[in-house]
Amino acid sequence: MVSQFMVELVGTKVVDGEAPPRILHFNPRIRGDYSGKPVIEMNSCYRMQWAQSHRCEGFASRPAEETVDAQLKCEKWIRDDDNKSEESKMKWWVKRLIGRSKDVHISWPYPFGEGKLFVLTLTAGLEGYHVNVDGRHVTSFPYRTGYTLEDATGLSINGDIDIESIFASSLPSSHPSFSPERYLEMSEQWRAPPLPTEPVELFIGILSAASHFAERMAVRKSWMMYTRKSSNVVARFFVALNGKMEVNAELKREAEFFQDIVIVPFMDSYDLVVLKTIAIAEYGVRVIPAKYVMKCDDDTFVRIDSVLDQVKKVKSDKSVYVGSINYYHRPLRSGKWAVTYENGQRRLTQVMPMGLAM
Template sequence: MKKWTGGSVILALALLLFLRYALLPSSSSAATAAAAASPRRQPRRSRPPPHPSLSPKPHLLLSLPGLDVLFPSPNSTRSPQLDPSSKLAWAHMRPLLLRSDALPATADGVREAAAAWTELLAALDAEIGGKAAPFGGSNAELEKKSCPFAVNGSGSSLDIPCGFVQDSAVTVVGIPTGRNGSSRFGIELVGSRLPDGEAEPPMVLRCNVSLGGDGPLVAQNSWTVEGGWGEWEQCPAIGSAAANSSLKVDELVRCNEQLGESGVLENLNGSRPDGEKPAEKLKHSSHLSVGSPFVEGHPFTATLWAGLEGFHLTVNGRHETSFAYRERLEPWSVSEVRISGDLQLLSSLANGLPVSVDLDLIGDVKVLQAPPVPKRRIFMLVGVSSAANNFERRMALRRSWMQYEAVRSGNVAVRFLTGLHKNKQVNLELWREAQTYGDIQLMPFVDYYSLITLKTIALCILGTKILPAKYIMKTDDDAFVRINEILSSLNKSVSNGLLYGLISFESSPHRDKDSKWFISQEEWPHDKYPPWAHGPGYIISRDIAKFIARGHQERNLQVSYSN
């Protein structure tokens, strides 16, 4: 879970709390913890956090590639097939996306969303017009393209219909076929290719295995068209980065080694991801771990699985390596698994994949649909950040804490904030889900983790302008929210200047450029963050949400500190 939910939101809260405590007399507060499924909460402190000096007001860009597709003019002859109720926040996002200080990934997120949106509308037009099955295929092809739990095969490639989610895995059974330590093979997780003609899809993960010398060597990396190869991570590692081998991803070591040195391979940029494999060039002096996991002529079972923070390699039941997710190369974007090299492939299986829900198997859909929202101001709006292909998580929430009486009565409204996916099948399934349950708010950008701040701003707009609420809560689709306990606490609390959640007071930004959580000096120039609330569950009062929404619409608050 990302620990920094956006400089804009924190700056807004910092300024508001500073003014509150500087200008108003102190008063007692009945601040208690938000009772979501998360650890002990702490009350906010009164000391004002540091904030950067004021900068010139950002301007609006004249245009952004793809924006006119996502926000067509009122005179456009083509009307979207989606129910407008799924795009209530969407309509307010255009000025935010055009800001000169927009988040770095905004341009790509919008451009890719425009291509995905165009493809979705074409599929819906074909489906509604009865011209063909969605995406131009037959009904049999459509069934094949749906989101299954598992796919298998014996060839060198596996299509992943709807991406990976947490705990998705690909298992390969094979036999290294080289002689005298010459075997070299690899497993690749390939990203989604957009329909607008990308030359090469990104490489979410390349895992190269090289046998020979004193034992096997595993080298892992990722590749994009814009940035080429990142830093190669080797196990066992060599060179100057000995300390890095003990770093953990999901509480698992990056390299399971008993002997040897640690290091990071040099950064090799290339125009294509099929260039020279660095694992072929490396020398090493230790085994991967006690007992070689790869031996020529002997079968092995290797599993690459997706955790919360990165990918993990398990061989013959033992953890060997971990690879932290890199920015904009997230598991949901995986569309294909490729296996190549000196390997007799016996079988390959991808399982734990996201599964779309078959409506025919649901008993009473009405009890899972969002209830009507009363015309009066509701007590609380809960915005749930959710990736497009997390179908099962959203359904689990509808069947569990979204059945609280306060939710079913409409006094508390729950909405999933979901960006578009680069995979056309996922977007079609998402559209059907939005139409069926009425609790999804689509975002006009591809759902990159680095754009999560835009969801938070959209939630503030939603809770103040569209579904007015006294309190606004942000949470994630892997949290269980105890609505009754939260309402009990809020009923005893002040209604203005309120921030509830797990508050961190001493934390620093991630400066590793390859990290999914990378924060640049421009985004946050200080060594420490001001007090901030963790993303799994925090609540703000309406006045704070209104301050954030208005500040961004008037461009008085920065989306981030980057230009």
């Protein structure tokens, strides 16, 4: 049986059909954790992908470990296996009262309990979040790369908990702006060069969503710079239309300035990713003939030099596919990747590539 609750700072939904990002996920588990002990787990989640969790299991962080604003990431609490008897507790109090022990260390129990009232305080420091329970520091969680407090637009509390009251103070005086102007840097140095007139060695199609202004700008400023220095490699973003007209207007303005976006003529949906993939393949054959065609997402970092080194090893009279292949795969009939009987009648697919690669 599980006994737990969650406190989350959530951001604005990035893609329709996906849960909003969790800037901070605070999850005390009184009962039901796989360790069999009470724990506190903290994490962050972006586009439904969880990062590595930070767990406190009753052991204090070592002084040599990284701290958060000079606070330990985990404080110590009394575990069930500490074996501290009532007699030893009495001796500890006697020693403290009569002054026989100069160095006194207070051990506290796990800060949460079923049917127990508590006051939880969440504060944001320079380096991360800090959690106090009943005035005592319990844990600290460093900021994750790409997340800032200003990105948090909502508070979510759920699980086995009854809320008496919530009080917020010292919040930003203005709402965070999610306008493209916050991310797009309209500079000539990030514009794509014109398409070459001759065939190229490698064409890279990058799947992106209309609202992913920040992701596209990060790609332009990182690995995509290689394509501006080489006439043998071309990269383009493939983006479908958004349900909001204002987003499409900003996308059109971005595409006209940077000259690196191919807008496919349909409304964006996860079910239509295959159409984007086909568009990438057609572009790499008909618009800019390329010897090799590659597909990736806008959250992927591509080592173009390494990719070229690998394809150069392929003999000129041979073809190559780089990617994952499923053999004798059964179509999934439920869940996110479900295939209907109309779209996939066969029970077994002998060979099925997992996405287009090269």
